[in-house]
Structures are given as C-alpha cells and as structure tokens.
Amino acid sequence: MDNILHTFNGEAFTYAHAFLEFSYLLAAILFVYGLKLLSHPETARKGNIWAASGMILAMITTLFLHEDDGGSRIGFTNVIVIIVTLGIGGAIGLVISKRVKMTAMPELVSFFNATGGAASALVGLLEYGNPGNESLLVTLLGLIIGSIAFSGSMIAYGKLSGKVGNISAGFMKYVNIVLLIGITALTVYILLQPEPHKYASLVYLLLAVSLLYGILFVMPIGGADMPVVISLLNSLTGIAAAMAGFIYHNLAMILGGILVGAAGSILTLLMCKAMNRSLWNVLLGGFGGGGVASGEEGGTIKEITLSDASILLAYSQKVVIIPGYGLAVAQAQHNAHELEKLLEGKGVQVKYGIHPVAGRMPGHMNVLLAEADVSYDKLVEMDEINKEMSATDVVIVIGANDVVNPAANETPGSPIYGMPIINAVEAKNVIVMKRGMGKGYAGIENPLFFRDNTRMLFGNAKDSIQKLISEINTL
Amino acid sequence: MEEIIVFFYSFREPIFIMVLSIFLGIEVISNVPSVLHTPLMSGANAISGVIIIGGIILVGHADLSRFSLELILGILAMLFGTLNVAGGFAVTDRMLEMFKKKKK
Known part of the structure; x- marks a missing residue:
C-alpha cells in the first residue's frame, strides 16, 4: 500500500497520499454544497448534515493517512490521545448545544466562534515554534486573527448573556488604532529578523496585544450592532483557519476557511445595509448615546386597558405582530403563538412582521418563533409587510423599538435616520407592549409612542400576552 | 518585496484556491x-x-x-x-x- 505509486514533478507519492488529497477534495465539495443547501429553507438541514460529514471525513482521513515531512504516519499512542480528546470535546459540544435555550442562541454561536478562534491562535502559536515552518507570515496572521476572533467573541458572548456591560469612551477609538498599528509593526519587525524563529517572546507579546485588541474592539459596540459584530467575528475565524491551511498546504482548510470568511463578510455587509449604516460606522461605535429627541413629538402617551385591547383584537380582520428583543428576553414566543392561534380561531388573519435586525442576531426572531411552532409562511419580511401595513387593523409591537421608530423616515437629524423600518405607524391601531418608557438600544425617543393611533400596554411581554389571552377568552 | 514574490510563487496554487473561494462564498450566500x-x-x-x-x-x-x-x-x-x-x-x-x- 505504501509503495511509491508514481513520481510527479519530482514528487514521489503513494496511494495514501493520493487518497488523503482526494478525501480533502471531497470534503471541500461537501462544504460548498452544504453551504449552498443551507441557504434555502427546504434544504437547509440536509446542507448542515452534508457539511458536517465533509468535516468528519477530513478528520478521519487526516488521522489515519497524514504523514509528516519525514514520511511517518501518526503513531498509535497519538491516535489514541487524539480520539480521546475528540471524544471529550465532542461530548461537551453536543451537551452544550442540546441544553441551551433557544433564546440563548446568539451567545452560544459567539461562544463556539470563540473556541474556533482560540484553536486557530494556538495552532499558529505552536507552528511558529516549529523550525520547519517556512510560511511565517501566514502563521502570524492566523495567530493574530484567531486571537482577535477569540477575545472579541468572548466579549460578545459576555455582552449578549448580560455578563459584560458596554464600556465606551471616546479615546478608545484611538487606543484601538494604536493597537492595530502596534500589531502590524510588531509582525513586520519579527518577520524581518534574520532568524525569526528565535523571537518567541515577541510572538507571545503579539498574542497578548491581539487579544487585547479583540476585547477593546468589541467593548464599545452597543446592543443593536451586535449582529453585525458577531457576523464579522465569524468571518475572522474562517480567515484564521484558512491561514493555518497555508501552513499545512491543506486545500480543504483553505477553501473551508475562506468560504466562511467570504460568506461572513457578505452577511456582515447585508446587515449593515439593513440598518443603513456603513461597517466603518458600526466599528467606530457611532450609534447610541447623545440621541436627538424629536422635540415636536412630545405629546401624551395613552395606555390601553386589557379589555379594550382584547376587544380591539378580537374584532379585527387583520393583525400584524412585530416582535423585537423584548420578546426574547421575556421568553414570550410561545405566548405570542398562542395569541395568534386564538385570534385565528376567531377569524382574524395574523401575520408576523420581521425586521432583518430585530433581536440580537440576524434571523433571531425567526428562530425563536420557529421554536414556538409558528408556521414560517406567517413570518413576513420587512419589505413585504410594509406593503400591507395600511390595510392592517392592529399592529402589536412586542418588545421592539428602534425597528418601528418613524424618526428613521421623518427626522433627518435622528441617528437612525435612513434606516429601513417596519412602518407600524401606518396601521389603523398600534398596541405597543413594553416594560416601561425606556428608550431602545439606539438610545433615542420613539415618536411612534406618542401618535394618536398608538396605545401602550406596559408590563413584561409574557405576562401581558397571557392576560390578554385570558381576557379574549372571556369575551 | 522579494519575500512577497517568493511567497506568491511558492503558494500560487493555494492562492488561486483562496481567491476563487472568495467568489464562491459570495455567490453561495447572496439571496439567502x-x-x-x-x-x-x-x-x-x-x-x-x-x-x-x-x-x-x-x-x-x-x-x-x-x-x-x-x-x-x-x-x-x-x-x-x-x-x-x-x-x-x-x-x-x-x-x-x-x-x-x-x-x-
């Protein structure tokens, strides 16, 4: 089996070499095909399974067929160590992914992204010390990008799970620029040394600075911008993995990593577009604080009683529910579905209007409502639902704020001016469920609350909907 | 400069893969x-x-x-x-x- 099969361009190879490379090709095809299927609702689950099998295939063939530069396979003890490690890591990963609540999905994705970044950073660090490594530039790039993705994702995880607050100061912008320059300068300096392998301490310094940069870069970014940041960090992890692929001349790693890097970047830009902001603007944290309140809207806020709300809803023809982060926090997705079924039973047409950046992750609302068994043809995207707004009797805004703020259309001075929104204000009646008069994540006043056709229902979204349901049942 | 050229030449195939993967990634994701x-x-x-x-x-x-x-x-x-x-x-x-x- 291990006889030299052929010599090609001066490189001798065996069956094992050829088979290993072929399995990588197959894995690469499975990654691309899987990602392609993942982007259509009907085929998405299959796509995920295809991509996973590509990964498993590449892992198995690497384990049994990979040879080092000296031509020796992975030894028996090493194989055992690897299998045990894989078993432990895999078991932990599976348990976490089964146990976590659907509302905690954004932070979980951040956490898994952090582990990927950490793995890339460590591989970079270890390969740097390997004297046979001739691709130091990519090794260092993998180390830097991986560490930024790791510490950044951990901060994002902390923020999303409420363990880390926003720390924002004007000077941080400059600190970050200085750190970036420092990282670049240090990398160039190390690479220009005649024997760069000997500068291990500088590489540890580079690691530390990159980790610090990841922390400081995510720290000032506020709630509404988190989806963009997670997506960006996701694409960084992909790029870091691809850099490690260069070290091993492993085409499956390069393709897989860059595929994720490119897809993540596109997703990032799509989300920025949904908020009508540039990526640059998001990264410099231009949002939040110092919002311009639209003074002319002052007016009074009208509350609605539960019985009025229930009558209004029960005798409507068309109701649109617009969910936001408040729905996720209150875990009110099941109650929303219950309300929807109850109203449908009374002959009311109910739909959900989904803003692309509602929640803390793109598609966050879709995942939550899917968990509650809401049929996905009821989930209508922003542009479609806006066409139906003026024909809607009642809009129920559940824990959403900025995504229905008419200031985005009407007040040129507002920080969210120009952001596409769901035009809830066009509906005949608007019921806003809210915990209090707090401002949204953008930190600005919402004139919708003061409109004549708007009434507020204060309280925790879950309680409010439950009370509403029992009220409608008594009608 | 020389290093960059050497890097490009010795990694020309992976670099091809990388550049094409960028287009592939963008193509696969758009319209999702x-x-x-x-x-x-x-x-x-x-x-x-x-x-x-x-x-x-x-x-x-x-x-x-x-x-x-x-x-x-x-x-x-x-x-x-x-x-x-x-x-x-x-x-x-x-x-x-x-x-x-x-x-x-």
Missing part, C-alpha cells in the same frame, strides 16, 4: 432569506472549525514521550476545535429541525 441568517451563520461557524485538521496534525506528530507545554497547548487547540465543530453543527441542526417541523 433573512429567515436563515442565524442558522447559516451558525453552520458557517461550524465549517470554520476545519482548524481541527491542523490540531490533529499537530498533536498527531507531537512527541508524547515527554510532557511539554507544546503538547498541552496542542491538545487544548484540538479540544477547542472539536467544541467548535461538534457544538456548531449540532446547534445548527437543532435550529433547523424547528424550521422543518412546522412545514407539514
């Missing part, structure tokens, strides 16, 4: 409905766990006869990579399972 943004991000995140291959190679050829920092870090890298792969694909599947159910 926002319903799928979260699972897609999570699935892509699991694919970026390919770094696990690097971890396997590292630990696979590591010297196990003595206890070293490198060995610990290598095993740690593998552990992180596996978490990313196993957790990432499993959680994506869990999300997509719910989409499936209500299609009936």
